[in-house]
Amino acid sequence: MKPHLTNSISSSLKHFSSSTINVLIKPGHILKQARIFSFSDISEYSNLTHDSNPLHFDLKCAKNAGFADIPVPGMLVASLFPRIIASHFPGAVYVKQTLEFKTPVFVRDRIMAEVKANNIRQIKDKYLVKFATTCFKDGDIVVVIDGEATAILPTLAVKQP
Template identity: 55%
Template structure:
């Protein structure tokens, strides 16, 4: 119901990029962002989410549980996906996300988040876009993957071609 109201509603389109006539987001295009999660990120996320699992704060306990060190919250890492999309398409509405947590992410790891366009459907000057999502730890290990859906304002896809 929410998707239907967003697609058929009367939200005005947003212009997000300077347009160059033939540049349009297409299937296969990729958006990326890399970041390192810090102690402060984990602490702040814990405050907001009320997730105070000791595996995020106690190195000794994390090691006893079989991990190398303290863990970054999986949902904090997954928050890279809507951030990537909304930074390229202000006004985007994040509709859904599936997640597969493959490996742990440790404080200080470099994490590269990536969203790749799987499909685009236009309806009433808006686009429903399906993305394949993944995070890679330290340039080599797949730690998180899944799929996401977002509704992009109609003019947001103009002016975008090479997204790497």
């Protein structure tokens, strides 16, 4: 069974919920967070990034592109990965990210994002960690984003946000 380190999602590992317990991340550990995006999130993303792709506002445009509904911008969904890493490792520095957008995310879809530590390497007093990064929907079964992230962590101690 894979070890899971979750924040507020899973209640199955409550013994990780106290920040007084010094859990160190190890290869195989998974950190998760769920989110449901709203039309307001899409609008705020557009204002912030100056990206006004009609795909994310105009149902006709979305249908012309082959979608059943208006999709959430992929890079907004992908922001779940650095958010999860930073919430458990404040001060984490993002080095690399690969993203494959496999299935559209629609408003009201419950998205489960997870990062799984695959490789940990100490460099002086910091840690270079490679994570598998995946987002799921439809009961955590359908993969919507797949990829890898590499981050420099100031510590291996997992903070419970």
